[in-house]
Amino acid sequence: MLGAIIAPPSRQRECSYRFSQVSTASTASSTPAPSADTPYETKALPLPKSLRDAVAALKDDPFFREKLGTEFVDYYTHIKNAEIDRFLSEVTDWEHREYFEMF
Numbered sequence: 001m002l003g004a005i006i007a008p009p010s011r012q013r014e015c016s017y018r019f020s021q022v023s024t025a026s027t028a029s030s031t032p033a034p035s036a037d038t039p040y041e042t043k044a045l046p047l048p049k050s051l052r053d054a055v056a057a058l059k060d061d062p063f064f065r066e067k068l069g070t071e072f073v074d075y076y077t078h079i080k081n082a083e084i085d086r087f088l089s090e091v092t093d094w095e096h097r098e099y100f101e102m103f
Contacts, residue, residue: 055080 048054058064059077
């Protein structure tokens with residue numbers, strides 16, 4: 001199953017651009033992908049700013065829904081959102097030291 005999830009090297013660039021929701025309509029043509037030499041000058045959409053944004057991008061991505069299956073993507077993103085919620089509900093050691101030592 002894992003082998004089916006990992007794209008072959010010839011498709012990895014296409015997959016990464018699809019995941020970041022960049023239009024890949026020109027991928028099938030001979031038009032090259034945006035240059036990595038000047039990343040701030042490309043027309044690519046920015047990467048998600050948080051883990052929750054990345055999970056939402058995965059859930060909404062038609063490429064991964066087609067390749068991995070809608071049920072798998074929905075289940076996986078549900079589990080990841082539950083993990084994020086549990087993580088955010090915990091008080092970290094840093095928060096204890098920072099805010100509770102004065103009491």
